[in-house]
Amino acid sequence: MIEREQIEMDVVFVGAGPANLAAALHLKAEIKKHDEFVEKGIKHGPAIGDIEIAIVEKGPFVGAHILSGAVMDPKAIRELMPDFLDQGCPVDSVVTEDAFWYLTESRGINAPIIPPPLKNKGKYIVSLSKMCEWLGEKCEEAGINIFPEFPAAEVLYDENNAPTLSPVWMRSIAAARSGATDSTVILSKCFSGGTCTVLVTKIASTGATAKC
Numbered sequence: 227m228i229e230r231e232q233i234e235m236d237v238v239f240v241g242a243g244p245a246n247l248a249a250a251l252h253l254k255a256e257i258k259k260h261d262e263f264v265e266k267g268i269k270h271g272p273a274i275g276d277i278e279i280a281i282v283e284k285g286p287f288v289g290a291h292i293l294s295g296a297v298m299d300p301k302a303i304r305e306l307m308p309d310f311l312d313q314g315c316p317v318d319s320v321v322t323e324d325a326f327w328y329l330t331e332s333r334g335i336n337a338p339i340i341p342p343p344l345k346n347k348g349k350y351i352v353s354l355s356k357m358c359e360w361l362g363e364k365c366e367e368a369g370i371n372i373f374p375e376f377p378a379a380e381v382l383y384d385e386n387n388a389p390t391l392s393p394v395w396m397r398s399i400a401a402a403r404s405g406a407t408d409s410t411v412i413l414s415k416c417f418s419g420g421t422c423t424v425l426v427t428k429i430a431s432t433g434a435t436a437k438c
């Protein structure tokens with residue numbers, strides 16, 4: 227029988243892509259804001275206090291499996307962290323001009339009109355991998371636990387299919403390399419008492435969604 231270490235977490239995000247890293251930071255900030263409001267009497271109800279948040283990532287480090295360069299619309303990062311540039315966000319440059327060229331074999335024609343989805347003036351050119359590495363550091367500074375080399379292999383439900391306990395079954399690459407099999411189970415339940423495991427997220431220049 228396989229002995230599995232269990233690490234209790236309140237919220238588990240699967241995948242350290244830009245969406246989950248931003249969502250974890252946002253969650254931390256919202257909890258802090260909520261607790262401050264409760265303390266000042268602006269909000270009623272209990273404070274949430276410290277909760278354990280984990281992000282598991284299959285790559286050897288945050289950003290390792292993020293390949294694309296990107297034009298980043300700063301709308302979302304500005305909302306998350308208004309002083310993102312002062313905080314060292316690794317942007318390469320700002321787009322100062324847009325041009326749309328139709329290229330033939332022998333010449334190029336500069337189009338007089340640029341289709342709106344291709345307008346990027348004012349946006350930033352980034353390496354998404356570096357961006358994630360930096361967001362990962364910000365998460366760790368905020369007390370979020372990051373587990374690299376942990377591919378989430380399977381979601382497990384209890385016998386009643388109840389969402390009160392929803393472990394994500396992790397197979398540690400390190401353990402697999404050393405000959406062991408499924409070695410770690412991370413249990414997640416959210417701070418409100420239910421289960422919260424964020425499995426799939428998508429973020430683009432225009433916004434983000436997260437399924438929980």
Ligand SMILES: Cc1cc2nc3c(=O)[nH]c(=O)nc-3n(C[C@H](O)[C@H](O)[C@H](O)COP(=O)(O)OP(=O)(O)OC[C@H]3O[C@@H](n4cnc5c(N)ncnc54)[C@H](O)[C@@H]3O)c2cc1C
Nearest residue numbers: 241243244245283284291294296297377378427428429431
């Ligand atoms: C070629 C290309 C160019 C692009 N250009 C732009 C652009 O210019 N501007 C723009 O805004 N968007 C661009 N995008 C889209 C952008 O990259 C995605 O919208 C964004 O990366 C999605 O973020 P995400 O966090 O949802 O997921 P991802 O970036 O896909 O991150 C998912 C993370 O989860 C990890 N993971 C996956 N499965 C598991 C598992 N089972 N267990 C543990 N970890 C796991 C992965 O290793 C990865 O780190 C581009 C995409 C591509 C492919």
